[in-house]
Amino acid sequence: MSQTPESKSGGEAPLIFVVGARGIPDVEGGAEKNAEMLFPLVAASGNYRVTLVGLADNIKSEEFKGVRLMKAPRSNFMKTDKILYYVTAIFMAMRLRPRIVHFQGLGSAIFLWAYKLMGAKTVVRYGSADYLVGKWGTLGKLGFLLAEFQLRFADAVISVTPALAERLARRGIKGNVHVIANAADPLPPVEPSANQPVGDYILSVGRVTAQKNVANLIRGYEIFAKSKANPPKLIVAGGLDEIDYVEGLQPLLTERTVLAGKFTRSAMAPLYRGSKIYINASLHEGSSNAVLEAIGAGCSILLSDIPENRDFGMPLQNYFDPNSPESIAEALKRALADPQAYVADAGRYLTWTKVAERTLDIYRGIAPFHGSEIERPNALVSAS
Numbered sequence: 035m036s037q038t039p040e041s042k043s044g045g046e047a048p049l050i051f052v053v054g055a056r057g058i059p060d061v062e063g064g065a066e067k068n069a070e071m072l073f074p075l076v077a078a079s080g081n082y083r084v085t086l087v088g089l090a091d092n093i094k095s096e097e098f099k100g101v102r103l104m105k106a107p108r109s110n111f112m113k114t115d116k117i118l119y120y121v122t123a124i125f126m127a128m129r130l131r132p133r134i135v136h137f138q139g140l141g142s143a144i145f146l147w148a149y150k151l152m153g154a155k156t157v158v159r160y161g162s163a164d165y166l167v168g169k170w171g172t173l174g175k176l177g178f179l180l181a182e183f184q185l186r187f188a189d190a191v192i193s194v195t196p197a198l199a200e201r202l203a204r205r206g207i208k209g210n211v212h213v214i215a216n217a218a219d220p221l222p223p224v225e226p227s228a229n230q231p232v233g234d235y236i237l238s239v240g241r242v243t244a245q246k247n248v249a250n251l252i253r254g255y256e257i258f259a260k261s262k263a264n265p266p267k268l269i270v271a272g273g274l275d276e277i278d279y280v281e282g283l284q285p286l287l288t289e290r291t292v293l294a295g296k297f298t299r300s301a302m303a304p305l306y307r308g309s310k311i312y313i314n315a316s317l318h319e320g321s322s323n324a325v326l327e328a329i330g331a332g333c334s335i336l337l338s339d340i341p342e343n344r345d346f347g348m349p350l351q352n353y354f355d356p357n358s359p360e361s362i363a364e365a366l367k368r369a370l371a372d373p374q375a376y377v378a379d380a381g382r383y384l385t386w387t388k389v390a391e392r393t394l395d396i397y398r399g400i401a402p403f404h405g406s407e408i409e410r411p412n413a414l415v416s417a418s
Contacts, residue, residue, distance in 0.1 A: 048133035054142030057092025074099035075390035194321035197341035234266035237309035254362025306331035
């Protein structure tokens with residue numbers, strides 16, 4: 035286990051307690067990818083200790099790259115596996131007495147008030163407006179809206195896109211909001227796995243849900259494919275756990291469309307690099323890690339024309355109407371005619387080191403460490 039950061043005078047660095055990521059490493063999801071990349075860098079800086087609590091079946095060790103890992107039980111209540119997890123985390127925090135509680139998503143901030151009563155500083159990562167997603171019932175949406183209302187009381191809110199920050203501003207939440215997107219670091223060289231698709235394919239990555247708009251993506255792809263001789267396949271790589279939605283897709287599937295299920299994060303690099311086109315057809319997003327991974331892999335990119343995707347700042351040709359299968363088909367046709375014109379410059383986007391530096395600036399602003407200087411000045415750069 036890594037040594038606990040200590041100051042020259044021997045005092046422990048303040049504790050950051052992370053709630054809202056199901057687990058790290060190699061757990062599917064945007065909050066989980068962000069946590070896996072960010073918090074080891076925060077821990078390596080030496081300025082703060084980091085403890086992350088995740089769901090028990092996703093935590094395989096006691097530590098990951100300097101981040102202490104703790105387990106909380108899973109439940110199934112109100113279409114979420116996190117309610118019992120959130121409550122358990124409160125009792126863990128009462129014992130650990132963290133200086134900062136960092137919520138990795140809007141839903142986890144539903145109990146922000148409890149941590150404020152403990153005297154902790156609070157930081158909320160606002161990764162998406164979850165209540166817009168159709169799967170949540172009335173109680174679920176009310177829960178997200180209650181969490182969003184509490185953001186005005188957080189010490190800091192990290193919005194992952196300007197569009198989401200503007201959404202909060204319209205609700206009167208702006209003085210404590212910082213915009214820090216996810217990063218587009220180049221993907222490491224990895225040998226293809228046995229599950230690597232054979233032949234040409236178009237790739238989409240993300241859980242197979244209504245939010246990801248997979249039905250319209252398949253409809254648009256099929257319009258495109260019928261106009262081509264030997265079209266590339268459509269591969270959708272992501273969890274198939276929303277059973278009702280997946281079953282509803284079955285009439286749309288052909289031998290050209292493959293719901294490939296989830297891949298481990300470490301196996302994704304060859305999948306991106308082998309694709310002819312990467313397409314994101316989502317109706318709602320944050321700062322999509324999958325899109326940024328595709329950018330880092332040098333993919334040709336097509337994106338749904340929604341505010342959060344427009345924040346990537348790509349040319350108009352890269353966007354399409356996600357509600358129109360015909361628009362999707364036309365976008366695929368033009369991108370495959372000139373794939374290089376749809377490749378984005380990864381250098382325009384943040385690295386994870388920069389994300390960590392900006393996050394550390396927020397921590398220092400709300401909970402500075404008043405002890406002696408910590409003896410690890412270059413650790414952040416070397417850890418990345």
